[in-house]
Amino acid sequence: MRHHSPKLSHFTADHIVGLSPQMLDLKETLLKVAPRNSNVLITGESGTGKELFARALHAASLRRAGPFVKINCAAIPDTLVESELFGYEEGAFTGCRKGGQVGKLELAHRGTVFLDEVAELSCAMQAKLLRFLQEREIQKLGSRRTIFVDVRIVAATNVNLEQMVKYKKFREDLFYRLNVINLHIPPLRERKEDIPLLVDAFIQKFNLSFRAGVNGVAPEVMTAFLHYPWPGNVRELENCLERAFNLVDEEKVIQPHHLPAHLYALAGENRLPGEKGFPGQVTAAFRQGKTLAQIMEQIEKTVVLQALAESKGNKAKAAQLLGISRPGLYKKLIKYNLM
Ligand SMILES: Nc1ncnc2c1ncn2[C@@H]1O[C@H](COP(=O)(O)OP(=O)(O)OP(=O)(O)O)[C@@H](O)[C@H]1O
Ligand SMILES: [Mg+2]
Structure with a gap:
């Protein structure tokens, strides 16, 4: 930690405190993979610093001038995840906002999307996210137009996703797309x-x-x-x-x-x-x-x-x-x- 309190968006690898061999290793990996565009899955128990690492990864990437957009998959009701991620056009459904809404993926264009608690995504959303990762295009709800979006996905979870894959609670193909690089933060x-x-x-x-x-x-x-x-x-x-x-x-x-x-x-x-x-x-x-x-x-x-x-x-x-x-x-x- 520095002598001033940085804004959340300004966290860098220097703000990650730790000199244990595991932490030194993790910081080294973080700095090595940050400039590439591969998706990263950050795993670790609750409170180990997954979000801190995600922000540091963004700050050390070539996308650092772009946005860092956090989506907490556990906090959004299942019915709203899709419009939250992909956005919607005005009039897409009854009760929607005038002018529609820009989705978080589009908002994160040229930046990083932090998918927190990614294990909480429903099967339907897992399928939609996978399609996005394959095509890099989004289609707003109620729109026929597709928009190209350039984002890097950093996902985090405190559950064992491999176990979830084994029990068919999480799509294997999505798991591999997200887990190109794994950063596992050991418990304190x-x-x-x-x-x-x-x-x-x-x-x-x-x-x-x-x-x-x-x-x-x-x-x-x-x-x-x-x-x-x-x-x-x-x-x-x-x-x-x-x-x-x-x-x-x-x-x-x-x-x-x-x-x-x-x-x-x-x-x-x-x-x-x-x-x-x-x-x-x-x-x-x-x-x-x-x-x-x-x-x-x-x-x-x-x-x-x-x-x-x-x-x-x-x-x-x-x-x-x-x-x-x-x-x-x-x-x-x-x-x-x-x-
Ligand atoms: N290595 C570290 N150095 C300094 N501060 C840290 C470190 N690890 C965690 N923290 C601090 O601990 C708190 C929890 O970290 P963070 O929110 O990143 O954890 P998390 O893994 O996302 O937890 P959860 O799974 O509960 O969401 C934050 O205030 C964060 O700044
Ligand atoms: Mg967290």
């Missing part, structure tokens, strides 16, 4: 190194927009963040910090009691040394039948995570804190599934 829990960076970026952003002077999060908060599974991904982290901004006190440091209770509780389940006191935690581990080796591993994992948190994801610094080599740190990240 699979790229924990990005968490400290995102926390910093959001604190900067909210400090600006709320004119607050929050200095950061307490170490226990960062530990909780690193253990929590983040089912709502980056959006949930962003919301959680926004909430904390409203509760923070004079000290200007976000504390555990500024977090939603469920977050702290859930994070605690995966944790060994913590606020309950170390001996108590060990006793609890014994009760679960954990051996010395297993307990040591869990402690090691916690210590590694803490080092990553304190070095803000900088692996060289984390290795230095831990007094181990970088390759040694990488081995541990792989061992504990923290890559």
